Amino acid sequence: MASDHAIGQSLSARAFRSGFLKLAILRLVAARPMHGYAMMKEIERLTASDWRPSPGSIYPTLQELLDSGLLSSRSEGRKQVYEITPLGDEVLTVAMERTRASMLSLQRLLDYRPE
Numbered sequence: 001m002a003s004d005h006a007i008g009q010s011l012s013a014r015a016f017r018s019g020f021l022k023l024a025i026l027r028l029v030a031a032r033p034m035h036g037y038a039m040m041k042e043i044e045r046l047t048a049s050d051w052r053p054s055p056g057s058i059y060p061t062l063q064e065l066l067d068s069g070l071l072s073s074r075s076e077g078r079k080q081v082y083e084i085t086p087l088g089d090e091v092l093t094v095a096m097e098r099t100r101a102s103m104l105s106l107q108r109l110l111d112y113r114p115e
Contacts, residue, residue, distance in 0.1 A: 021053060021061050023099060026084060026092040029071060035079040036062055 028039055036058050044052045062082060065071040070088030073080045084092065 021057060022065060023092075023095050024053075025058075025061060025065060025082075026070060026088055026095070029082050030084045030089060030092055033081045033083040035076075035081050037079075039082075 024043055025039060028034055028042055034042070036055070040053050040055070040058055062071065062073075065088070066073060066082075069085060070091055071082045072085050073082045075081075
């Protein structure tokens with residue numbers, strides 16, 4: 001039988017959230033251009049401080065999204081401000097549709113009642 005620790009590790013909030021960081025970043029910058037620190041604070045605010053992405057997760061993810069052509073950036077003083085690209089907007093639209101469908105399926109599983 002699996003230990004509580006093993007179950008906790010496989011279902012950890014960290015592992016779950018890491019898969020959503022790209023989606024969160026794209027969604028935020030689709031609404032308005034932002035710098036990395038503002039993204040961290042906005043995610044923290046939107047999740048009632050339940051999720052606090054670190055610079056060590058935000059900035060490598062931003063670089064990956066830049067390298068993929070989903071974001072662009074510009075300098076404003078000492079800050080890099082990130083914006084979604086047309087390709088990023090297309091990817092975000094598809095990702096949001098798939099995520100919503102997956103959440104519906106997951107909710108059905110969570111609400112499972114045998115017939």
